[in-house]
Amino acid sequence: MKVIILGDGGHSKVIQEMIMALGRHEIVAVLDDKYDQGFQLKGMIHAPISFLVKLLRPGIRVVVAIGDNKIRKTITENLNLLPEQFMTVIHPTAVVSSSAAIGHGTVVMPHVVVNARAEIGSHCIINSASVIEHDNEIGSFTHVSPNATFAGNVTCGEGVHAGSAATVIPDMHLGSWSIIGAGSTVIENIPAYSKAVGSPTRIIERLLI
Numbered sequence: 088m089k090v091i092i093l094g095d096g097g098h099s100k101v102i103q104e105m106i107m108a109l110g111r112h113e114i115v116a117v118l119d120d121k122y123d124q125g126f127q128l129k130g131m132i133h134a135p136i137s138f139l140v141k142l143l144r145p146g147i148r149v150v151v152a153i154g155d156n157k158i159r160k161t162i163t164e165n166l167n168l169l170p171e172q173f174m175t176v177i178h179p180t181a182v183v184s185s186s187a188a189i190g191h192g193t194v195v196m197p198h199v200v201v202n203a204r205a206e207i208g209s210h211c212i213i214n215s216a217s218v219i220e221h222d223n224e225i226g227s228f229t230h231v232s233p234n235a236t237f238a239g240n241v242t243c244g245e246g247v248h249a250g251s252a253a254t255v256i257p258d259m260h261l262g263s264w265s266i267i268g269a270g271s272t273v274i275e276n277i278p279a280y281s282k283a284v285g286s287p288t289r290i291i292e293r294l295l296i
Contacts (some may be wrong), residue, residue, distance in 0.1 A: 088112045089147045090174055093136055094117035095163060098212070102194055105178050106150075112174075116142050127191035136162070148174035151192060151210060156246045156264075160228045163192065163210055170209065187219075188225060208245070226263065244279060264294065 090106055093101055093119050100240035106112050118139055123175050125134030132142065139149070149169045149172055153159045163173075174191035177183060181199040189195065190209030198216040199209065204217045208227030213219060215233040226245040231237065241255050244263030255261065255273040262279030272286040282292040 088174070089115045090222050091116045091118065091139060091142060091145075091147060091149050093139070093149065093151045094153040095121065095133065096152075096154070098154040101196065102150055102152040105194065105196065109176075109180055115147070118142075139166070143172075146186060148172060149192075150174050150194070152194075154212065154230065156228045156230055156248055159210055160246065173209070184221075196233075200285075202241060214251075220257075232269070266294070275279050 089114050092102060092114060092157060099117065103114060106114055114131055118134050118136045120135050120268065121134055122135050125132055125138055133140045149158050149168060151163050153162060168189040173190055175189055176239050176291045177195040178197045179271045180197045181195045181200045183195065184203045186203050187201045187205045189207045192210040193207055196215040199213050201219045203221040203224040205221060207213065207225045210228050212230040214231055217231045217234060218236040219225065220237055220239045222240045224242040226243050226247060228245055229243060229247045231249050233286040235249045237255045238257040242257045243261035246264040247261045249267040250269030252266045252269060253271045259273050260276045262277055262281065264280050265277045266282040267273060268284030271284050271288045277283050280294040282294055283290045
């Protein structure tokens with residue numbers, strides 16, 4: 088399968104290596120608005136995101152490889168592509184239950200565990216060595232950072248960002264666009280548009296919508 092990647096920062100480097108590790112896909116272009124014009128490098132086209140309309144063909148899949156949840160959502164929605172035109176990327180070392188569901192455009196990184204009947208939305212980042220336990224419901228455009236653990240029956244809305252090594256105990260709810268600090272332990276529900284840090288967490292900021 089031929090793949091076009093949108094974004095050419097650090098997160099994109101990881102995605103590119105994941106796709107190459109799968110061994111059956113070809114990255115034909117990396118598009119980012121830091122480029123003023125198109126050029127070729129190591130057999131791949133590098134160009135602004137506007138080049139996508141020139142390059143997109145039937146059978147080509149797109150990955151939005153941008154770490155910022157809000158920017159990733161904005162770019163994805165502005166593309167006006169069908170869900171199936173986005174590629175879901177799962178690293179070969181990830182362990183994903185056969186009963187789990189993962190949405191279009193989501194990336195599941197090395198050594199992740201996704202357990203029974205977990206549901207992960209579209210365009211999420213499930214980062215290296217994180218754990219999504221049974222019956223979790225993870226909203227689209229969420230980023231679960233490296234080594235974070237979501238225990239059983241956790242739900243979270245759209246756009247949540249859980250920092251590295253954060254832990255969410257069972258049955259908690261994380262409101263949409265909330266932020267959980269690195270190393271934090273969530274033992275009570277977190278409202279939408281809130282920033283919570285610490286072990287146990289405390290809310291330190293109400294975020295602008």
